[in-house]
Amino acid sequence: MxxxxxxxxxxxxxxxxxxxxxxxxxxxxxxxxxxxxxxxxxxxxxxxxxxxxxxxxxxxxxxRIAAPYKKVNRLFHPEDSIIDVAGIKVGGKEKVVVIGGPCSVEGKEQICEIAEEVKQAGGCMLRGGAYKPRTSPYAFQGLGTEGILDMVEARKRTGLPIVSEIMSADKIDEFVEYVDLIQVGARNMQNFDLLKALGKINKPILLKRGLSNTIEEWLMSAEYIMSGGNENVILCERGIRTFERYTRNTLDLSVVPIIKKKSHLPIIIDPSHATGDWDLVESMSLAAIAAGADGLIVEVHNNPEKAWSDGAQSLKPEKFKTMIEKGRVIAQVIGRDI
Amino acid sequence: MxxxxxxxxxxxxxxxxxxxxxxxxxxxxxxxxxxxxxxxxxxxxxxxxxxxxxxxxxxxxxxRIAAPYKKVNRLFHPEDSIIDVAGIKVGGKEKVVVIGGPCSVEGKEQICEIAEEVKQAGGCMLRGGAYKPRTSPYAFQGLGTEGILDMVEARKRTGLPIVSEIMSADKIDEFVEYVDLIQVGARNMQNFDLLKALGKINKPILLKRGLSNTIEEWLMSAEYIMSGGNENVILCERGIRTFERYTRNTLDLSVVPIIKKKSHLPIIIDPSHATGDWDLVESMSLAAIAAGADGLIVEVHNNPEKAWSDGAQSLKPEKFKTMIEKGRVIAQVIGRDI
Amino acid sequence: MxxxxxxxxxxxxxxxxxxxxxxxxxxxxxxxxxxxxxxxxxxxxxxxxxxxxxxxxxxxxxxRIAAPYKKVNRLFHPEDSIIDVAGIKVGGKEKVVVIGGPCSVEGKEQICEIAEEVKQAGGCMLRGGAYKPRTSPYAFQGLGTEGILDMVEARKRTGLPIVSEIMSADKIDEFVEYVDLIQVGARNMQNFDLLKALGKINKPILLKRGLSNTIEEWLMSAEYIMSGGNENVILCERGIRTFERYTRNTLDLSVVPIIKKKSHLPIIIDPSHATGDWDLVESMSLAAIAAGADGLIVEVHNNPEKAWSDGAQSLKPEKFKTMIEKGRVIAQVIGRDI
Amino acid sequence: MxxxxxxxxxxxxxxxxxxxxxxxxxxxxxxxxxxxxxxxxxxxxxxxxxxxxxxxxxxxxxxRIAAPYKKVNRLFHPEDSIIDVAGIKVGGKEKVVVIGGPCSVEGKEQICEIAEEVKQAGGCMLRGGAYKPRTSPYAFQGLGTEGILDMVEARKRTGLPIVSEIMSADKIDEFVEYVDLIQVGARNMQNFDLLKALGKINKPILLKRGLSNTIEEWLMSAEYIMSGGNENVILCERGIRTFERYTRNTLDLSVVPIIKKKSHLPIIIDPSHATGDWDLVESMSLAAIAAGADGLIVEVHNNPEKAWSDGAQSLKPEKFKTMIEKGRVIAQVIGRDI
Missing domain, CATH: 3.30.70.1140 (Phospho-2-dehydro-3-deoxyheptonate aldolase; domain 1)
Known part of the structure; x- marks a missing residue:
């Protein structure tokens, strides 16, 4: 200093x-x-x-000359961390994981049907929102506990581990019981009370980068969780806010090599929220894999026009499948697999 | 649409x-x-x-042609809202309120001493953080309940209503009991679960704009609180994040006339967090008053070098007093008073 | 509208x-x-x-419902434009072009030596700055005409077409005579007098996106050149300015699919200026190819530590070669070649 | 360092x-x-x-510990610079200058009529664009030399010194002959060839801040002009680009106290371009004066609905007059005058 x-x-x-x-x-x-x-x-x-x-x-x-973080710092932990999510390994040099699913859980049949499609396409985890952070109080806020239980059913039918977003600490017991990978959304990246509470459990956490947060702040939020005792953190880039208006946010893929340099934690990419447009998702997914990302989290919906939220950025299952197939070839070129 | x-x-x-x-x-x-x-x-x-x-x-x-908000929209509520904070009126054409106090409460004697100084200088409310959102888990996190009780003592001694930041919904009972104006910090502007919970009480809320949130999103967060039933919302601009590095954030004073146009809610300015530098606080405070702001919230510390957080942006009491005196003359020029 | x-x-x-x-x-x-x-x-x-x-x-x-541009609009020109740069085809579905070379020309031997290395590594054009836009008047401003002539010599020895940046319209004759692809730098993207002058010649133009310009403004600047009569425009993304501090700028790779949607012009990526760090160049280059970019422009220097400008972002020739080899495999996966 | x-x-x-x-x-x-x-x-x-x-x-x-600029640095030139523009003093502690006029000169009668109104309202210089930087090649590009000569006529009739924007170095002779204060627009702030050329003349330069440039870069551009020998530089803030969409740009008023700290050059504010909305101009002008700005440059048009460019941000002469009257009272409060 x-x-x-x-x-x-x-x-x-x-x-x-x-x-x-x-x-x-x-x-x-x-x-x-x-x-x-x-x-x-x-x-x-x-x-x-x-x-x-x-x-x-x-x-x-x-x-500052030295970084303000310790637990997340690669300097003190040179080898890659590999996080185990109900048997799926995230991080390391071998596998690129692909997580698929709808923005919102809309009912048991919908989520179970999509789960089957995600599985058949080659996805290895199922995402789905039950508690939804919505800009407007008049927009659909998620099915809550019912949505979580629908996902549990989808897991039962397909074997896919499930990922869902938590919005406040008072739901931690529910998430620990039912969810395999607990997501902290961009808007809660600096909800420090929530981070502290998540530091006390031992379920894996998927920590999204805030819309206007620096990489350093993001790593400090990971440090909150890890310094509390929970070292199972996966980072997720989902686009940052800029002046550009042709995309919803600006996907910052340079985080991939930077996170690899500064930290040992796995880094995955969310091209769906970043671009806001299903038409850009495939090329950004392939780019992410080529850049060295450890995984993708992609919105998939069997009927995007009828989706209750964010349909515009959802891939249909067949597009998702094509994307995985193309992505696998690129992964293999750089010595990995999907 | x-x-x-x-x-x-x-x-x-x-x-x-x-x-x-x-x-x-x-x-x-x-x-x-x-x-x-x-x-x-x-x-x-x-x-x-x-x-x-x-x-x-x-x-x-x-x-969208029409705005997505209703309750906060001036179109449907043409006259200014005036929010009553324990007897202090915020908003309207007459008064500019000045809130002063330290970033963090550090103990009973400190906060009581500063409260006296704030009062003598002409401040009409006391601010002080007991729960602190800090980027680093290794930084001081606030005194918690003890800090709130220290502020209650300061109110008792000076009569100044007290303002403090809430960080999660599970502290609402404490805040409703002790605090006069409950602050939602920039990092929690889209903590929707917290906003919903605050919509159910009837204490006034000071809603800070997020670091990279648009004015529309900010008004939508106010809509969350108001649509829940609590119409006592005061907006607070505290600087947005840009590429500029000579200031901590960029104070966006054009929000003042825009909020006046779009909404009937009062708008106050926090020049201390926006600039991060005590040396810029006075000129930005005078500018805010000239622009038509309904109030200021300014960091004041009797010993900034020893402050436990954000001392660099705190005014000493004598500077705070000078600022209020200059500000009063400007307020009078535009037909108001402090 | x-x-x-x-x-x-x-x-x-x-x-x-x-x-x-x-x-x-x-x-x-x-x-x-x-x-x-x-x-x-x-x-x-x-x-x-x-x-x-x-x-x-x-x-x-x-x-606006319809885009404000016509000549650049894919709606009115559905097939890809392929721009011929002294025999090298840029755009279309077949080839990904790789341009390499130093930030600044430092002398005949330097540029000729690097040109040989670029060629051997598989590069198909040589870049080099003779007129340098530098933030400080005290920094090296480029060799000017001498630098251009040194590049001409490098072209003579290697056969590689040459790319260099023009900074004002009064140098157009020199550039038309000597340079194969005339670059308009990010800082001049809205130097409209220069754009108009370049609209009157028929040499290909490499138009970089400004540091804080939207894609729409960038396309409007291309429209300036094309509406003047010069339809040989290649677009180049080089990073935009954000609040992030771990990279020099934020490389916006989503421009690749967007440009492909909105326009028929070729789009190439400059990972060197975007990241400012040679260590990030390879992964961002592979990502750009996977995203579907038509080419790369990469800084290469045989002795980065001694470079007169931007050495930190330059690859050594052997790294450049490895990057091209890896890039070629990815290009082939998506049906192209380098 | x-x-x-x-x-x-x-x-x-x-x-x-x-x-x-x-x-x-x-x-x-x-x-x-x-x-x-x-x-x-x-x-x-x-x-x-x-x-x-x-x-x-x-x-x-x-x-860097020490600033990269010398000539503009207050450390080496502690007293305020006062720039003489055809007899009008800009900078120092006494006067706040107000410059008014249309975005574009549209003809002799228009500019002369507005000039009279600006003068009567209390303005001390006349602005008017003859060479216009327009995003679209299809938009009005300015009257060129004819517009400059129309302004000369308006000066003859009113005695007001004239301000106009230069877009390329090949027009310098014309500007030196006819214009009193030569404006470098935001888009040309880093057109270094133009800055160097302006460093060789001795007419005063009004240097606008680029849309996404830092204060340091802006001071470095001033350093370009001053290090060339022309020390008559006035800085002008006109809003920066952010994610906010309710205003055209975000006016950064904190530049006022920062420029005063870092440099001895005068700083004036352009609220019209910053906000893009005449309705916000008055409050931002008053704020700028309260913050300590040395002047304002405001768009005034006698018939905004018929203006050939930027009518939406132009004040009618009577509004301009009211604004000056209110501004004068604020200036007097802080010990200055208009």
Whole structure:
């Protein structure tokens, strides 16, 4: 950590600053510059709260050299983490996992039928929303517990592990009982109370990146879960908000090699929410696999025009199947399989 | 609502689409264009879920003409709403309210001392965080209930109503009992479960705009609270995320005249979080008042260098006092007072 | 084009508005809505200046249904355009072109040596900057004409067509004489005087997307060149500016399927400028090919540490070769070749 | 400047890096950290090209401590610069200048009439575009030289100095002869060839901030002009591009106190282009004055509905007059005048 200090800071102020760091067990190196003086802080700087340092009026700037996260950091955990979701391995060099299913669960028959199609197409997990974060209070809010139980039935019939989004900590017991991979949605990426609660269970968590969150903040949210004791975290990129209007969001595929560099956690891609348009899903899925993603989570609906939410971004089962077939060839080219 | 339909859509598809709207009690007008056909939908289109419409592959685009919100819409509530916070009126043409206080409550003596300073400077409410949303799990997370009780003591000593941030629905009872104005932070602006729960109480809510949320989404979050039955909502702009790096966020002051146009709810400005730098707070506060804001919420700390969070953006009490004095003159120029 | 008109607009104002469109040869359809009236304008609305329409105080909003571009629009030119760059075909279904070379030309020997390496690795064109847009006036500004002549020598030795960036219209004669593919950089994407001048020549143009430009604006800039008479335009995505700080810019790969949908022009990807980090270039290149891009433009330098600009994002020739080999396999999977 | 170097860098690599800096006359201080080593570079680091440093694979990161600009830096020029525009002083503590006029010159009578209105309302300069940067090649492109001469006539009749936008260096002679304040538009902020050419004349330049440029880049563009020898630069904020859709751009008023801190150059605000809506112009103008801006540039049109461009954001002369009157009272409150 580098602290830039204004020239002319009184000697006793400088000493107080230095002492503050030393009391935290850190070593302070001083460089006298032309217009600024600089302190180089050596040691475990994750304990330092940048905001507190910046509050000193003699401090001009604070720059972190080491990352603010530990548990998620590849530096301290060089090998890939492989997360086990009810027997499906996510991460590592071998497999690319493909998760499919509707945006919302609309009933037992619908979800069971789609589950069959997902399975036949080559998907290895089933997604489906029972609690839906909707911008409008007048839009469909999900079937709730009933939707979760419909998914349980679909799992029973197909054997596919199930993924669903949790929206508040008071539903954790239900999710722990029934769901195999618990999704934290983009809008809740910094719902820290929820993250803390999820840190105390040992079910795998699928942590989506927030719409305008940096990769560093995303990794810090993973750190919340892991530092609580739950190390089963899978990251999921779902597009970020930009000024562009031809796509719903901007899919940031460069997260794939960056996450691989900075962290040991698996990273999967959601091309459906990112683009908002089923017509772009296949090419973005193939791109994600080529970039090295560990998996895809794709919206599949047997009747998109009748879907209760987000039909425009859902693939029909036959398109989903074609996409998996093409994706498998690309996966094989880079030494993996689907 | 305007629906653009691709040329060449089969007659029966078109009829299905039209029928779908008519069954919702809406009137459909058709325009045959050069490359597209267009349906103009007349009636209460808040009941239409855009995403479902877009899912039809023959639909090219959907454009809302009327706003998706009702309760917050000035069109249906032309006069300004005035929200009563324990006797302090927020909104309307007369007063600009100034709320001051530390980012975090750090103890009873600290908050009581700052409360006295805020009051003497001319502030009319006290802010203070007891539950803190922090990016890092290793940063100070707030004193919790103890912090709330410290604020209650500060209110007792000064008479200032108190404002504090709620982070999850399971704390609502505590907040309803002790807090006068319940803040929903930027990161929870789309924590819909929390919004729904707050719609069921009748305490005033201070709803901050999310870091990358549009004004429309913000108003939809207010609609969540109001449609639940709690019409006591105050909006608060606190800066949006952009590419700029010299400020922490970019304060969007144009929200002031826009909110006044679109909604009847009061709008206040938080220059401290927006800029992240105490040195910019005064000029942005004066600008906000000149723009017509109904209030300010400003961080004040008697010892910013020792603050447990966000000291860099806190004003010392004497600066806060000067700011209020300057702000009062500007308020008077535009026919208001502080 | 849909015009939303406020209820209560005086009859004579409405008539004036309608007449204005009819005088342009457009047909006007009226829909009387609940809170607004709507005009549907049918005909060639590219002649309508939205800003003029919006100026009328009775107009609430203007929505384009048809795209504002014609020449670049796939609707009117369904087959892919294939642009011939000194014998190399860019676009179409068969080949993915790979362009390699240094950010800046640093001298004849340097550029000739890199040209040989690019050729041996499988590259089919040579890039190199002679006129450099640099943020700082104190940074290296390029060798100018000398650099162009050095590239001409490299072409002579290797046969590779050359690509270089033009920064102002007064250099057009030089570029027409020496350069095979004239690049318009991101910062000049809306330098309309330059675009107009390039519309009058018949050399191919490589038009980069601006750092914060929408796809629609980018296509409008291509329309400037094409409407001037020069239909040889290749589009190039090089990353957009977002709040993310781990990459220099955010590579927006969803442009590939979108450009294919909206336009017939070829689209190539620049992963080097987008990421700013050589370490991310290979995975983003493979992703671009998988997404269906028509080509790549990649920075290659034989001695990145000594490069006069942007060395951090340059591949060494051996890495470039490996990238092409991996890319070729992916291209073949999707029915193309490099 | 702080250079972070990976642990494990070979001794000879480290020595080469250090030597490179020392040869530039810089002093290198070394700090051995836990996971990284750090070099603190002391001296005039504006000569260092960050990109070249980053190219070294052993370098992890580069952080500037001192700003990359010199001529525009307040550190080396503590007093405010006051720029003389044909007798009107821009900058300093006394006056807030108000520039008014149409987006485009549409003819001699139009501009002369508006000029009279601007003058009577209290405006002190006349703006008007003769060369127009338009997104569409089919939109009105400006009257060119004829428009400039119409403005000259308006100046003759009213005595108001004139401001107009230059779009390419080949028009510099015309602008030097006729125009008092030469505007560089947002889209040309990084048209470096134009900036260099403007650095060689001695007419004042009004440099608008680019739509997605950082304040630092904007100051670097000013540095281009000043380092060429022309120190008469006035900065102008006109809104940045964000995801928000209710305003055309997001006016960033925090630039006012930041520019005052970082630079000695005057800063004026363009609320018309920023908001795109005449209805928001007055409140944003008052806010700008309260924030400490040195001036405003506002679109005024006597017949906005008939304007050839941007009528929607133009004030009618009577509104402009009211705005100036209100603005004057606010200016007086903060010790200035209009």
């Amino acid at each position: 580098i602290i830039t200090c204004k020239k002319g800071a009184p000697q006793n102020e400088v000493e107080k600053i230095v002492k503050g760091f030393e009391e935290k067990g850190l070593e302070v190196n001083t460089i006298l510059g032309t217009n600024y003086n600089v302190f180089g802080i050596v040691g475990d700087t994750t304990v330092v709260d940048e905001k507190m340092v910046r509050a000193n009026p003699w401090i001009e700037d604070v720059t | 305007i629906i653009t339909c691709k040329k060449g859509a089969p007659q029966n598809e078109v009829e299905k689409i039209v029928k779908g709207f008519e069954e919702k009690g809406l009137e459909v007008n058709t325009i045959l264009g050069t490359n597209y056909n267009v349906f103009g939908i007349v009636g209460d289109t808040t009941v239409v879920d855009e995403k479902m419409v877009r899912a039809n592959p023959w639909i090219e685009d959907v454009t | 849909i015009i939303t008109c406020k209820k209560g607009a005086p009859q004579n104002e409405v008539e004036k508005i309608v007449k204005g469109f009819e005088e342009k040869g457009l047909e006007v359809n009226t829909i009387l809505g609940t809170n607004y009236n709507v005009f549907g304008i049918v005909g060639d609305t590219t002649v309508v200046d939205e800003k003029m329409v919006r100026a009328n105080p009775w107009i609430e909003d203007v929505t | 702080i250079i972070t170097c990976k642990k494990g860098a070979p001794q000879n690599e480290v020595e080469k890096i250090v030597k490179g800096f020392e040869e530039k006359g810089l002093e290198v201080n070394t700090i051995l950290g836990t996971n990284y080593n750090v070099f603190g570079i002391v001296g005039d680091t504006t000569v260092v090209d960050e990109k070249m440093v980053r190219a070294n694979p052993w370098i992890e990161d580069v952080t």
